[in-house]
Amino acid sequence: MSAPAKPLSNKPLSKQRLRLWLRMLSAHRGIEMHLREQLRLSHDSTLPRFDVMSALDRYRDGLRMSDLSARLKVSNGNVTGIVERLASEGLVERVAVDGDRRAMCVRLTPAGIDRFADMARNHETWVNDRLSAFTEDELITLITLLDRIGEIHE
Amino acid sequence: MSAPAKPLSNKPLSKQRLRLWLRMLSAHRGIEMHLREQLRLSHDSTLPRFDVMSALDRYRDGLRMSDLSARLKVSNGNVTGIVERLASEGLVERVAVDGDRRAMCVRLTPAGIDRFADMARNHETWVNDRLSAFTEDELITLITLLDRIGEIHE
DNA sequence: GAAATTTATTTCAAGCATAAAATATCAAGT
DNA sequence: ACTTGATATTTTATGCTTGAAATAAATTTC
Numbered sequence: 001m002s003a004p005a006k007p008l009s010n011k012p013l014s015k016q017r018l019r020l021w022l023r024m025l026s027a028h029r030g031i032e033m034h035l036r037e038q039l040r041l042s043h044d045s046t047l048p049r050f051d052v053m054s055a056l057d058r059y060r061d062g063l064r065m066s067d068l069s070a071r072l073k074v075s076n077g078n079v080t081g082i083v084e085r086l087a088s089e090g091l092v093e094r095v096a097v098d099g100d101r102r103a104m105c106v107r108l109t110p111a112g113i114d115r116f117a118d119m120a121r122n123h124e125t126w127v128n129d130r131l132s133a134f135t136e137d138e139l140i141t142l143i144t145l146l147d148r149i150g151e152i153h154e
Numbered sequence: 155m156s157a158p159a160k161p162l163s164n165k166p167l168s169k170q171r172l173r174l175w176l177r178m179l180s181a182h183r184g185i186e187m188h189l190r191e192q193l194r195l196s197h198d199s200t201l202p203r204f205d206v207m208s209a210l211d212r213y214r215d216g217l218r219m220s221d222l223s224a225r226l227k228v229s230n231g232n233v234t235g236i237v238e239r240l241a242s243e244g245l246v247e248r249v250a251v252d253g254d255r256r257a258m259c260v261r262l263t264p265a266g267i268d269r270f271a272d273m274a275r276n277h278e279t280w281v282n283d284r285l286s287a288f289t290e291d292e293l294i295t296l297i298t299l300l301d302r303i304g305e306i307h308e
Numbered sequence: 309g310a311a312a313t314t315t316a317t318t319t320c321a322a323g324c325a326t327a328a329a330a331t332a333t334c335a336a337g338t
Numbered sequence: 339a340c341t342t343g344a345t346a347t348t349t350t351a352t353g354c355t356t357g358a359a360a361t362a363a364a365t366t367t368c
Contacts, residue, residue, distance in 0.1 A: 027304065073184075076318080102364070103317080136167060139170045145295070146178060148288070229327075231325080257345090311368080315363080317363105318362100320360090321359100333344100335343085338341080
């Protein structure tokens, strides 16, 4: 691939894995900070709300609270709070589930669908900009390697 | 390098960069969740506290609050709160700065140094475990590529 | 059919995180 | 020497996040 080869380090592998983790933290942090600020300035919104709307956009029929929680890998209580705030803005609505009075289904409202489309367009531009340093080959390399992190532990 | 080549996608680059960002999110999320739980169970501590102690461990003479904030890429107010809790546990201490009565220097106490050494040993093992799927070549590839994310925006 | 167990969601307490305001202090300008 | 502007940290309001408890409802067991 196109990443320039470096002399192999004499550090133990565990130290190099630690270093990778620090790089991942820093890379993630930088992009996250950028996206948060852009969402706040351009859409008066937040990353967690964007994430919830993104999940719901992919499931227009709606998702149960626990499904949302599972997909976003956040606690049920957190999802309750974020959904509450989105509902108060009229961007999502809670719908009762047939046959299970415990459960609640959440879906985007028409206003939410419009708002999300707008945010998603900008979001893709911002991410594209932050990751513009990579060629297609490098993107494939990174995606393939990062996929492996989840494989043996999930 | 060793990452298997895949057929080039016909998706536009912006979509592939979005996909990379989602992989980065997922990879980071999984490791973060694991480390948080392990720190809580083994040391009754948290990732932000660990991060603060880690920064202070590298500067045994201490860091000013704003330096800590800059290194960790978090707000000054957040650092104030985390340091307050570490200080209440006797793990760090605040020291006045000569010549500047506004500033405050924070450093690890002897107890904090001991505690951090213990945590850091475990932390390295946990990270090593989570990233064990990568060979040395792959680690170098990932680190080199991820370094590029910060380069053009910082 | 009733009791026990499990499940879905909300509530709660605590920690973390931001952005902005407040406060005290330092440095620069006049 | 005084005024103005900049800086360091804390405080504040708000949002997010966890893990656990509380509550209501469904399922399983007997």
